[in-house]
Structure formats: structure tokens, C-alpha cells
Amino acid sequence: MTDSNEPIVRFIDVQKSYDGEILVVKNLNLDIARGEFLTMLGPSGSGKTTCLMMLAGFEPATHGEITLNGKPINNVPPYKRGIGMVFQNYALFPHMTVAENLAFPLEVRRMGKAEIESRVTRALEMVRLPEMAGRRPGQLSGGQQQRVAVARALVFDPDLVLMDEPLGALDKNLREEMQYEIKHIHESLGVSVVYVTHDQSEALTMSNRIAVFNDGVVQQLSTPDDLYERPENAFVAQFIGENNRLMGTITEVNGETCTVDVDGGGIVKALPVNVGGVGERTTLSLRPERVTVDPPENSPNVFEGTVEELIYLGDHIRTRVNVCGHDDFIVKIPNAAGHASLAEKAPVRVGWEKDDCRALDA
Amino acid sequence: MANETDTGRYEPLRSASGEPLKVSLRRSLRRQKLQALGLVAPLFLFVLVTFLAPIGGMLFRSVENQIVGDTLPRTVAALGEWNPNVQELPDEEVFAAMVADLKIAREARTASRVGQRLNYEFSGMSSLFRSTARKVARIDEPPYKDALIKAHKGWAEPATWKVIQRVSAKYTPGYFLAAVDAEQTVDGDIRMLPDRQRVYLPLFWRTMLLSAFITLMTFLLGFPIAHLLATVPTRISNLLIIMVLLPFWTSLLVRTTSWIALLQKEGVINDLLVGIGILSDESRLTMIHNATGTIVAMTHILLPFMVLPLYSVMKTISPNYVRAAKSLGATPAYAFFKVYFPQTVPGIGAGAILVFILSIGYYITPELVGGTSGTFISNRIAYNISSSLNWGLAAALGAILLGIVIVLYWLYDKIVGIDNMKMG
Numbered sequence: 139m140t141d142s143n144e145p146i147v148r149f150i151d152v153q154k155s156y157d158g159e160i161l162v163v164k165n166l167n168l169d170i171a172r173g174e175f176l177t178m179l180g181p182s183g184s185g186k187t188t189c190l191m192m193l194a195g196f197e198p199a200t201h202g203e204i205t206l207n208g209k210p211i212n213n214v215p216p217y218k219r220g221i222g223m224v225f226q227n228y229a230l231f232p233h234m235t236v237a238e239n240l241a242f243p244l245e246v247r248r249m250g251k252a253e254i255e256s257r258v259t260r261a262l263e264m265v266r267l268p269e270m271a272g273r274r275p276g277q278l279s280g281g282q283q284q285r286v287a288v289a290r291a292l293v294f295d296p297d298l299v300l301m302d303e304p305l306g307a308l309d310k311n312l313r314e315e316m317q318y319e320i321k322h323i324h325e326s327l328g329v330s331v332v333y334v335t336h337d338q339s340e341a342l343t344m345s346n347r348i349a350v351f352n353d354g355v356v357q358q359l360s361t362p363d364d365l366y367e368r369p370e371n372a373f374v375a376q377f378i379g380e381n382n383r384l385m386g387t388i389t390e391v392n393g394e395t396c397t398v399d400v401d402g403g404g405i406v407k408a409l410p411v412n413v414g415g416v417g418e419r420t421t422l423s424l425r426p427e428r429v430t431v432d433p434p435e436n437s438p439n440v441f442e443g444t445v446e447e448l449i450y451l452g453d454h455i456r457t458r459v460n461v462c463g464h465d466d467f468i469v470k471i472p473n474a475a476g477h478a479s480l481a482e483k484a485p486v487r488v489g490w491e492k493d494d495c496r497a498l499d500a
Numbered sequence: 501m502a503n504e505t506d507t508g509r510y511e512p513l514r515s516a517s518g519e520p521l522k523v524s525l526r527r528s529l530r531r532q533k534l535q536a537l538g539l540v541a542p543l544f545l546f547v548l549v550t551f552l553a554p555i556g557g558m559l560f561r562s563v564e565n566q567i568v569g570d571t572l573p574r575t576v577a578a579l580g581e582w583n584p585n586v587q588e589l590p591d592e593e594v595f596a597a598m599v600a601d602l603k604i605a606r607e608a609r610t611a612s613r614v615g616q617r618l619n620y621e622f623s624g625m626s627s628l629f630r631s632t633a634r635k636v637a638r639i640d641e642p643p644y645k646d647a648l649i650k651a652h653k654g655w656a657e658p659a660t661w662k663v664i665q666r667v668s669a670k671y672t673p674g675y676f677l678a679a680v681d682a683e684q685t686v687d688g689d690i691r692m693l694p695d696r697q698r699v700y701l702p703l704f705w706r707t708m709l710l711s712a713f714i715t716l717m718t719f720l721l722g723f724p725i726a727h728l729l730a731t732v733p734t735r736i737s738n739l740l741i742i743m744v745l746l747p748f749w750t751s752l753l754v755r756t757t758s759w760i761a762l763l764q765k766e767g768v769i770n771d772l773l774v775g776i777g778i779l780s781d782e783s784r785l786t787m788i789h790n791a792t793g794t795i796v797a798m799t800h801i802l803l804p805f806m807v808l809p810l811y812s813v814m815k816t817i818s819p820n821y822v823r824a825a826k827s828l829g830a831t832p833a834y835a836f837f838k839v840y841f842p843q844t845v846p847g848i849g850a851g852a853i854l855v856f857i858l859s860i861g862y863y864i865t866p867e868l869v870g871g872t873s874g875t876f877i878s879n880r881i882a883y884n885i886s887s888s889l890n891w892g893l894a895a896a897l898g899a900i901l902l903g904i905v906i907v908l909y910w911l912y913d914k915i916v917g918i919d920n921m922k923m924g
Contacts, residue, residue: 229820
């Protein structure tokens with residue numbers, strides 16, 4: 139019936155405003171592939187939840203079109219969209235038992251009693267809670283409620299499941315455990331998932347692709363590794379992972395290399411990604427783990443600095459270095475055999491490869 | 501707890517100094533408890549002295565019956581040996597005691613009061629005592645029996661003596677029987693009054709029915725308002741709540757009388773309907789001084805007591821529940837009845853029980869707008885207190901009303917559960 143290569147969801151020129159003055163979502167174009175786990179990641183107020191609510195049908199789009207399986211759904215009410223949804227605080231119905239909660243979408247669809255029973259049992263087994271059928275949500279722990287909520291969103295076999303910061307209320311260990319569990323459920327069922335979160339590590343762990351939102355605009359849409367290693371603008375570089383920022387002015391652009399005069403002093407060779415011409419401002423982005431201490435002499439970027447602070451973190455030593463006029467330059471020294479041992483206030487030589495230092499928009 | 505002493509199998513936990521931990525804990529909390537008690541004590545004493553004690557005293561009047569024994573002590577003592585089942589008059593001795601008692605009662609001016617009390621049980625007693633008391637001074641030698649019967653032939657009836665003997669007990673069920681339209685016959689049997697003479701049972705029934713209807717009306721009108729209050733933005737809902745509470749800032753009397761101005765025959769609504777030609781001048785509607793008036797005015801007055809508990813419960817229901825239901829495929833109506841409505845039940849319960857209990861004992865509004873068909877049992881209680889001065893009957897009616905409220909509260913607890921009730 140539908141072409142499997144066709145995206146399951148398309149946002150076409152979608153705009154959203156609540157008050158007619160400010161656009162919360164500015165011209166969104168986004169295709170979500172069938173079977174994909176796509177995460178909308180961004181700080182609060184970036185428009186990601188609004189996009190999810192428009193897709194679920196709880197907020198109308200001010201402009202533009204959203205299609206599901208190729209059909210426009212702007213005028214389809216939420217209960218006819220057939221999209222499963224997991225809410226922030228689970229929204230399990232407190233006056234029903236777990237089994238009744240799971241049976242709810244099936245009863246709405248007028249399935250037979252036996253069919254409902256077998257599906258509920260299967261769903262409970264999927265989330266490993268078969269003995270909890272008779273409990274009420276209030277009698278379950280946060281993690282168990284979370285699993286029931288996931289099971290309820292999946293029990294009626296939707297093509298698409300939306301999850302709105304579903305792990306926000308859980309503690310750290312449980313959150314990580316649930317991340318893997320949701321990921322595995324996604325892989326085994328092949329359902330498409332749109333996941334909203336502001337937690338970048340959650341997004342990196344679970345997603346096939348991540349759409350980074352800021353200020354109502356998708357800043358970058360890529361796979362987790364691309365996003366981390368090849369950020370396309372300063373916001374993404376800053377938002378995903380830790381990042382050293384060096385501000386400067388471009389003095390030369392030559393194919394795959396540009397030369398930047400850093401504000402605090404020092405000439406840095408970098409990879410031009412998102413820059414204007416000579417004389418324009420730029421932000422250099424450099425991951426702390428890509429900086430080496432005592433680099434080889436032929437390294438393109440070598441600088442003298444002073445160790446300001448050492449923080450022992452077990453697997454690595456976080457070192458704050460004053461270099462190129464920036465005293466918040468972070469170097470991660472892996473706690474490997476024969477790692478450099480530094481002392482506070484001691485001089486240090488640091489360096490990095492040209493391709494690891496990305497010149498982005500100012 | 502594994503270490504609790506009452507399990508018997510474990511040693512009680514001891515504090516560092518070796519005394520049992522519970523004793524130590526109790527001592528450490530004693531100061532806090534005393535402090536809490538001290539804070540509550542003034543109010544508690546106030547309520548005890550000005551509220552609980554008078555009410556207790558008042559309720560006691562529903563069974564209290566000292567007057568006969570106090571006024572006619574000799575007669576009561578002498579009647580002790582008389583067997584009421586023989587159809588004969590008591591002995592001369594009893595008549596002598598009665599004459600002595602009546603002489604004293606006449607001096608103390610209590611004879612007519614005793615007559616009035618006995619009249620509740622057996623009509624004719626009041627006039628019997630009044631007229632005999634006037635003549636008793638002239639009876640100064642035996643045989644007292646003939647003298648009394650000469651004074652009033654009522655003394656020749658064995659029934660008179662039976663009633664006096666029966667009512668001479670310190671406590672009486674008479675007021676309660678009267679409150680449920682029953683009476684004790686001369687022979688002491690309990691029987692219901694004939695239908696035509698029943699007053700209180702139909703009135704109790706009407707009070708309950710109208711209160712239930714008023715509760716239903718406040719629910720039907722209050723539920724949508726509470727829902728609106730709970731869903732609009734806070735800025736608007738605060739304004740709306742002020743409007744819900746506005747009636748509280750106006751005197752109850754003003755609110756009730758303004759309904760009279762609106763609903764009466766020459767009132768605003770009738771004038772309007774006649775003015776625009778819907779009604780002819782002769783067929784003006786009777787909307788006040790009947791049950792309709794009571795229902796309209798009391799629904800308005802009690803509405804906030806339904807809206808506020810409902811609102812406070814609805815405010816805690818996350819809109820995500822209904823959203824979740826819709827995302828699972830439920831139509832808005834199905835989501836409302838299966839998901840939203842069940843979660844408002846604690847508020848409905850709280851509001852309904854509040855409105856019903858307030859309504860069942862309401863006095864001012866039914867008194868002013870109820871006419872004859874819209875008055876409540878409380879109006880009858882007030883009548884017995886202030887007009888007919890039958891305080892015992894008023895107390896019995898009040899006690900029954902209190903009993904009904906307590907039973908309803910208990911039923912509510914059994915069915916819905918008090919823990920499920922949320923006032924806010």
C-alpha cells in the first residue's frame with residue numbers, strides 16, 4: 139500500500155506560533171524514514187516538543203503541512219491518527235489497573251476479548267512485567283510505570299510512536315537501563331520512533347538520526363557520530379558533547395585549510411566548515427579528547443600553555459589549560475599506561491590536528 | 501518492624517542509657533505534643549462550652565421527662581403499686597396524693613405546665629389540670645376520690661391514671677415517637693398516626709428529596725464551570741473563581757430576598773415574560789413560595805460548595821490523561837467518560853456530600869421562599885422551638901436529622917470512601 143522508501147512522516151514548511159507574534163517553529167522541513175529512531179534534541183523552548191505535539195495532533199500547525207504515510211494529517215483529529223505516544227509523566231490512567239490501561243486502546247478499537255487478552259499478555263511480557271497486570275499504576279515504581287507506558291503505546295501496533303522526554307523523571311541508573319531497553323524494543327519491532335529529549339547522551343545512545351533544534355530551527359540533522367564529530371555550526375558543537383571554543387578572525391582560506399588569528403593570541407590552522415571569506419569572524423571548535431599533550435614537532439598546531447587545574451575523573455584526567463589567551467581550554471588526558479603526568483601551574487605544550495579543529499560560524 | 505515489642509519474639513530496642521527506645525521516644529515527643537495541645541486548647545474549650553455542651557443539652561431534652569416526677573412526686577410514688585391493666589380506678593390513697601401534689605403545684609404555678617406535657621400524650625389532660633388546679637384549694641377533707649371526680653370527671657377515667665403512670669418515668673420515647681408520626685396509646689402500644697395526620701415523615705421525606713434534587717442541580721451546573729476553571733489559564737481562572745465566590749461576600753438574606761424580587765408574581769421575570777408577550781397578565785407563573793422557589797434559590801446559594809471541591813480535584817488531573825486517551829484512539833467523548841470523569845469522582849463525592857448535608861439542615865432560605873410546599877424539617881424544628889414551645893419534640897427532630905446525616909456520611913464512606921474525598 140505504501141512505498142517502503144517513502145518517509146513515514148514529512149514536515150513540509152511547517153510553522154507554528156501560539157500568540158501570532160513569535161514563531162516557535164520556523165519553517166520546519168523534516169522527513170522521518172520508516173523504521174527510523176529519530177530524536178529531536180534541543181534546549182527547552184527550542185520548539186521540539188511543539189513539533190511532537192503537532193505530529194500527535196494536539197497542536198494545529200499555523201502554516202505548512204504534515205503528512206503521515208503520504209497523507210496530509212493537518213485536519214485529522216489525534217484519535218484517528220493511530221500514533222502511539224509516551225508522555226513525560228507516563229499519563230497512565232490511575233483508576234485502571236495495568237492490564238486495563240493496556241487494554242484501553244484495544245477496547246477502543248473494538249477487538250475481541252480473547253484477542254485483547256493475548257495482546258495484553260504479550261505486551262506485558264515484552265516489557266518484562268507479566269505479574270503486574272492487576273496492579274494500579276500508583277503501586278508501581280517509576281521504571282515499571284515507564285515500561286507500562288511504553289507497552290501501552292505499542293500494544294495496538296502503531297507504525298509510529300512518539301515519546302516526549304519519557305525518561306525525564308527517572309534516576310540516572312534507571313534512565314540508562316531504560317534507554318537500552320527502549321532501543322532494543324525499537325530494533326525488535328521495527329516501529330518508527332520520534333523521541334524528544336534535552337539530554338544529549340540519551341539522544342546519542344538511542345537514535346539513528348538526531349535533529350538538533352534551537353530557536354525553532356533544525357540546526358543539524360545527522361547520525362550521532364556525524365553530529366559529534368562533524369558539527370556544522372557553533373551551536374551544535376557547543377550543545378553536543380564538550381567543546382573548546384576559540385574565537386578569531388580568518389586570515390587565509392586555502393581549500394581544506396584556513397588560518398585563523400585567535401583573539402587571545404596565536405595563529406591556528408583549521409578545517410573550514412561554515413565560514414565566510416578572509417576577514418570574517420569564526421568560532422573554532424575542538425574536542426578536548428582530540429588535544430594531545432607534548433605533540434610531535436610536525437604537528438600543524440602547537441602551543442605553549444600553563445596547567446591551571448587538574449581534576450581526576452578515573453578514566454581520564456580533566457586538565458584546564460591556559461593557552462592562546464583562553465584559560466578555560468580543556469584537555470582530556472586518558473588514564474592510559476604512560477600518560478603524561480602534569481602538575482598545576484607547570485608549563486605544558488599542547489597541539490592538535492588541523493582536521494580536528496573545525497572553523498564554524500561566529 | 502522486626503523489633504517491635506508487641507511481636508513478643510524480639511527484645512525491645514533500647515536507647516544508649518538502657519531504657520526502652522519507645523519510652524525514650526515518647527518523652528522526647530512529649531514537649532511537642534503538649535505544645536500542639538496548648539495551641540488547640542482555646543478553640544477546643546470554646547467549642548466545648550459554647551457549642552457541644554448546649555447541643556448535647558438540647559438533644560438530651562428529646563428524652564428528658566423530669567417534669568411529671570418533679571411536680572407530682574407523691575402521686576407518682578403512690579401510683580407505683582397500681583396495676584394499670586385492671587379497668588379500675590386507683591385507691592383513695594392515690595387521689596389523696598394527687599390533691600396534695602396539685603395544691604403545691606398550684607402555689608408554684610406548675611400545674612398547667614404538667615398538664616401541657618401530659619396533653620402531648622393524651623389530649624384533654626391540659627384542660628383537666630387547669631380546671632382542677634383552680635378548684636383544688638377548696639378540697640380539704642377526704643374522700644378525695646369523690647371530691648376530685650366532682651371537680652372534673654376526667655379523674656374517673658382509668659386512662660387518665662394510666663397516662664400519668666406511664667409518663668412519670670424519668671425518660672420518655674414520646675418525643676421521638678411524635679417526631680416520626682407515631683404515638684403511644686393509652687395502653688402503651690406504639691402505633692402510627694393515620695395518614696392524614698402525619699406531618700413529620702412526609703416533611704423528612706420532602707427535605708431529603710429536595711436536597712437530593714438541589715445537589716443534582718448544583719452538580720449539573722457546577723461541573724462544567726469547575727471544568728472551565730481548571731482548564732483556562734491561571735490569570736483568567738483567578739478572575740472566574742472570584743466570581744464564583746462573589747455570592748459569599750453578600751449576605752445570605754440579601755441573596756435570598758433578591759430571588760424573591762426576581763421570581764415573585766409581580767417580579768422581574770414575570771414582568772419581563774408578560775412584557776414581551778410570552779405570558780398573559782392572568783397566567784403569571786408561581787415560582788416562589790413553593791418548592792420551585794426553594795430549589796432555585798438554594799441551588800444558587802449552594803453552588804460554590806459544589807464548584808470548589810470539583811475545581812480543586814480537576815486542577816490536579818493532568819491534561820495529558822485525556823491526550824493519552826486520544827492518542828490511543830479514544831474519541832473525545834469516550835476519553836471524557838472513561839478517563840477524565842472517573843478521576844473527578846472524589847470531587848463529585850466531596851461536593852455532593854457537602855451540598856446535601858448543608859441543604860438538609862437549611863433554614864433561612866426555605867423559610868423565606870418555601871411557602872408551604874417548599875419548607876424543610878428545620879423550619880418545623882424552629883416552629884417547635886419558638887412558637888409551640890415543644891422543645892422536646894424539636895430536640896427529637898433535630899436528633900433524627902443529625903442521625904440521618906451521620907448515616908449518610910457512613911454510607912458514603914462505605915461506598916466511595918472518605919479517603920477519596922478531596923476538599924482542596
